[in-house]
Amino acid sequence: MSGIICSLSDFFLVFSEQKTTLADVWQASLALFMTKKIGMSLPTIVAPGGSYQKALTAARYGAEEVYMGVPFTSLRMRQNKIGDFTQLKETIDAVHALGTKALLTMNIFPRNMDIKIFEATVEKIADVGADAIIFSDPGTFHVLRKYLPNTPLHLSTQTSTMNYSAVQFWYDMGVKRVVLARELHLEEIKEIKKQVPGMELEVFVHGAMCMSYSGRCLLGDYMNGRPGNKGECSHACRFGYKVWIEEERRPGKLMQLEEGEDGTNYILSSRDLCTIEKLQEILPYVDAMKIEGRSKSEFYVGAIVKAYKHVRDAILQGKPIDPEIQDLVNQVPHREYWSGFLFNDLKNFPETESFTTKTSPGPLFNRNYFGIIEDEQVEIEGELYARFTPKEVIEVGTELSYLTPKAKGKLTITGIRDAKGKVLEKGTCNTPGILIKADFPLEGGTLLYQKM
Structure with a gap:
């Protein structure tokens, strides 16, 4: 060698x-x-x-x-x-x-x-x-x-x-x-x-x-003036399209190409x-x-x-x-x-x-991600709460899966409070900085989701 x-x-x-x-x-x-x-x-x-x-x-x-x-x-x-x-x-x-x-x-x-x-x-x-x-x-x-x-x-x-x-x-x-x-x-x-x-x-x-070839796309430029090659991709290839074809000897007679039940095709979506x-x-x-x-x-x-x-x-x-x-x-x-x-x-x-x-x-659009636990921990009435901004509605009793760099498992939400400490029954989507606790302490960086 x-x-x-x-x-x-x-x-x-x-x-x-x-x-x-x-x-x-x-x-x-x-x-x-x-x-x-x-x-x-x-x-x-x-x-x-x-x-x-x-x-x-x-x-x-x-x-x-x-x-x-x-x-x-x-x-x-x-x-x-x-x-x-x-x-x-x-x-x-x-x-x-x-x-x-x-x-x-x-x-x-x-x-x-x-x-x-x-x-x-x-x-x-x-x-x-x-x-x-x-x-x-x-x-x-x-x-x-x-x-x-x-x-x-x-x-x-x-x-x-x-x-x-x-x-x-x-x-x-x-x-x-x-x-x-x-x-x-x-x-x-x-x-x-x-x-x-x-x-x-x-x-x-x-x-x-x-x-497109290694992402070098002009579709956004053409459709809505957003050049992908300058960081403004509009993801037009991900849209659903309805497509008709016309045979040259039968002008005006359009035939629809169908994939989905509603006739929508994702013909550009890789x-x-x-x-x-x-x-x-x-x-x-x-x-x-x-x-x-x-x-x-x-x-x-x-x-x-x-x-x-x-x-x-x-x-x-x-x-x-x-x-x-x-x-x-x-x-x-x-x-x-x-x-x-x-x-x-x-x-x-x-x-x-x-x-x-x-x-x-x-x-692609499954809404199973509930959010990430922030680093801040708050003690209220002798109990430790974690700062959290929910991506979906979360309630006391909600069962979720969790993921950390070293562990994974299931937990149950046992308490929710607003940012000032007031007791809540549920936290609404994208309400910033609510406080939650589970059946064990939550560390910063923990990801909460529902398993598919």
Whole structure:
């Protein structure tokens, strides 16, 4: 074995070429031993932090890296709840305190009028403590290198990087990591890792998919003047459409294409990506596993991070996977799942399957998330209450499931008071800062939900 193995993915790559499988418990245990002994890095979990609370949740539930939007320069500007640079610094400091890295997304495709704003924004974030910047445009790369010469740069999936020659180009330019296009097959990723072993490779393993090539969509621009490539995606692909066709020899005779009972089609709405059952095949070839979802809830972030971290660690340590923790991916709202392009050959894609949701978006709008327990605890009449803002109506006697970074189970709400301590029978949706207690003390960061 020649050369220096600089990451766990390099280690696995060498052994996989010798026909040693990841399923082998001995290899997984050895990999973990080597990680501890010579400083190799595990494939990290990169989780969304669309707000201070979501970023904190991602860090608490086990993400090694959290990505968050920078005002004016992120492709999720409308969903970004980190509204100013002071709050951005507070969020970065909070995740750093938990040992998690903060990656800042500045991946818009700016036009001439946007360059000055981009430059001014880069100057403002120079001292916020970012561990890396995610960018898309070569022009913004130039600006970032000018103002932040020592900050690691990650290339966004928006650039649709799909081959080892492109990866080599960015490696030669000094980019540390490439977030590969979602459209790649795992075999192609293996070849990229083999050809450019020094580049960190990040792939999406879970979350929403886009009907356009790596998210480079013009549909919102056309329909309502909201450019997705500048952070204002209107999610027009998720709407239900009624479609009619006309045969050229029968002008005026329209025939409706129907999927749902009401004739509605979700012909543009991609399924959601879920690879948790195939992580064993992915781990050897990637350095980072990305979870989509900056606009999703704290429950989504915490549950998905916990599930993927558990399965990843179980595989690498040769331990059994807890099916209830893995099943957390089915407890959050989602569209129909599939394993994406990583494991599906387009040339041989089954005619009975579809890339899109069929008759409905799946359990996307299930209202089973009740909220997150805040850090503040209040003692009233000798009893400990937790501060809480309910997402749904909650009553004394309500039975809920709970999730923490280290535990899961069921509880019963035994008391509710308003923000000033007055006894209530129920808390209404989005009433800020009510106080609740359960049949045991509730710690900050606990997620409350009803199991589906």
